[in-house]
Every structure is written in structure tokens, then in C-alpha cells.
Amino acid sequence: MTEFSGKNILVLGGSRGIGAAIVRRFAAAGGQVAFTYAGSADAAQALATDANARAIQTDSADRDALIATVAAQGALDVLVINAGALVMGDPLTLEPDAIDRMIAVNVNAPYHAAVEAARRMSDNGRIIVIGSVNGDRMPFAGAAAYALTKSAMQGMVRGLARDFGHRGITVNSVQPGPTDTEMNPADGPNAAVMHGFMAIKRHAHASEVAELTAFIAGPHGAMITGSLQTIDGAFGA
Template sequence: MSDFAGKNILVLGGSRGIGKAIVQRFAAGGGQVAFTYAGSADAAAALAAETGSEAIRTDSADRDAVIATVAGRGALDVLVVNAGVAMIGDPLTFDPDEVDRMIDINVRGPYHAAVEAARHMTGPGRIIVIGSVNGDRMPFAGGAAYALTKSAVQGMVRGLARDFGDRGITVNAIQPGPTDSDMNPADGPMAAAMHGFMAIKRHAHASEVAELTAFVAGPHGAMITGSFQTIDGGFGA
């Protein structure tokens, strides 16, 4: 597999879960991959050693740090913004600072990363944000702030796709539904309720999301832009 041979690729939020699978897929495709991590130093080091990629410690809530990390990679071919956090619960009891941090990571970080990447892309490029089907549908209570951030990603993708299209840069969102990860384990307390909304009653595997990401990032994705590629087992159907 050499579909990304020689490509300069950065994955923001790549040490675990979906991000880890994306790093593995791009590295297996021959890409020159770097990824960021925040608190998972051991996991990041192990993934870097496994894949021959570079691990960069970056706080995705820190705008300046995100911009510096993206700029430091030079002329990227592919940027994937996977870093994200989720807060589900009673909005009346949430710490407002934690809600604002979620907005920093899920909305401001992807925007500034995408803009900085576009500054340095010299040829056709791919910018992909890992969003969520909850940008389309929030079928249970407690998800308002999280859904807000994922709907914001949709507006950003639409706008930046038009802003960068004349330079051959595509901008898209991948929207997973329930996916087996530390954040949302397949055997977690909400799994049965989530599966009740789905046509295919299981969590997705992170590798399945990674394969869709690779398709959009690859040569077959040249005419896919401003889109939301949903992979949710029918959660939002």
C-alpha cells in the first residue's frame, strides 16, 4: 500500500482511538506522518515507534500552540484534525470554563489549524476535520454544548471549502457515530441506548473511520469538498 508515499501529513490528536487508527493508516500508505498528543505521552511514544511517525506534544485548546505546530510542518499535503473532547450532561451544572475549553478544542482549534495549513499548501491539499453525527442529530438530553461544537464544524467546512477551492484544497468533515474508543467504549454504559438508534447495531471500529478518512484524503477525493461524510451505522437515518 503506497497511496500516500511521500506525502507530508499531520494529524492533530493522534495518539489514541480514531486518531491512532488514522496515523496507522497513513503511515501504512507510505506517508511522512506527524501527530500531536496532549496527555498520553506513553501511548504517543509507542505509536511513533510502531509507525515511524513523529509525536508532537501540543495542547489543542491553545490557539498559538496549534498554529505553531501546523506552521512547523511546512507545506502539508494532508491535515486531519481529530483532537476533540465531549461533555454530556446537565447544562445547568456544567462548569462554564469546561464548556469554553470544549469550544476551544472542537471549534477554534480546527479553524485556526485549517487556515494555517492552507497558508503553506503549495499544491492540491486535503483538510479533514473529524466531526460527529451529533452535528446532524442529538437524540438524547445533555448533548447541547457538544452538538453545538459539531454543528459549528459543519459551517466552517462549508465556508473554507469555498475559500480554498480555487487553490485545489478540499475541506471536508468525517462524521462518525458511536465508535469504539476510550471516549465511547463499545461496552460502555450508553452502548445499548446508542445501538437502539442504529440500523447496524454495533459501534464502528476506529479502522473503519480511518479508511474513510484515507479515501477522502487520497486521489479519489479530489472532487469531494464542503461535504460531511457520515459513518454512523444509520444512527442519524
């Protein structure tokens, strides 16, 4: 695969899980890939070596550092925003600071990163946010604030698609459902409950999410913009 040969690609939040699968997918297709990580230094360096990518330590909650990292990559062809935070529990007892940090990572960071990337992005570039089916449906108690952040991503994607469309830059969200990662393992205690909502009763593989992301970022995605591409085994159907 060489569809991203010579393309300048940045993945925000790429050291583990879905992000790492995306880094591997783009690098295997010839992309010049850099990715950020916050705390998983060992995993990041191992992935960088294995995938021939560059690892950059950046906390997405730090707006100025994030903007500087995006700007330093120059004219990007593809920006994938995967960094995310998850805080769940009784809203009456959750720490406000934890909620505010989640909003900073899940809402503020994608907006500022996308805007900064667009300042230098090549025409016909791609901006892809890894969202969640929970932006459409939240069947569990305790995740109102998390669902809020994922719904906010949807509005951002639709709006920026119009703002950048005259340059051929597409802006889309990939919305996974249950996906086999450290955060939500396929054999975890809540797997059976999640599968009960699904038509295809298994967790997605991170590589499947990466393939959908690559399709949207590739030449066949030129007319896909402002869209929410759900990959959830009908969890939200």
C-alpha cells in the same frame, strides 16, 4: 499500499482511538506522518515508534502553540483535525470554563489549524475534520454544547471549501457515529441504547473511520469538498 508515499501529513490528536487508527493508516501507505497529543505521552511515544511517525506535544486549546505546530510542518499535503473534547451534563450545572475549553478545542482549534495549514499547503491538498453525527442529531439530554461544537464544524467545512477551492484544496468532515474507543467502548453501559437508533447495530471500528478518511485524502477525493461524510450505521438516519 503506497498512495501516500512521500506525502507530508499532520494529524491533530493522534495518540489514541480514531486518531491513532488514522496515523497508522497513513503511515502504512507511505506517508510521512506527524501527530499531536496533549496528555497521553506514553501512548503517543508507543504509537510513534510502532508506526514510524513523529509525536508532537501540543494542546489544541492553546491557539498560539497550535498554530506554531502547524506552521512548523511546512507545506502539508494532508491535515487531519481529530483532537476533540467532550463535556456532558445538565447545562444548568456544567462549569462554564469546561464548556469554553471544549469550544476552544472543537471549534476554534480546527479553524485556526486549517487556515494556518492552507498558508503553506500544496495545491490539491486535503483538510479533513473528524466531526460527529451529533452535529446532525442529538437524541440524548445533556449534550447541547457538544452538539453545538459539531454543528459549528459543519459550517466551517462548507465555508473553507469555498475559500480554498481555487487551489484544488478540499475541505471535508468525516462524521462518525458510535465508535469503539476508550471514550465510547462497544461494551459500555450506553451501547445498547445507541444501537437501538442504528440500522447496523454495532459500534464502528476506528479502522473503518480511518479508511474513509484515507479515501477522501487520496486521489479519488479530488472532487469531494464541502461535504459531511457520515459513517454511523444509520444512527442519524
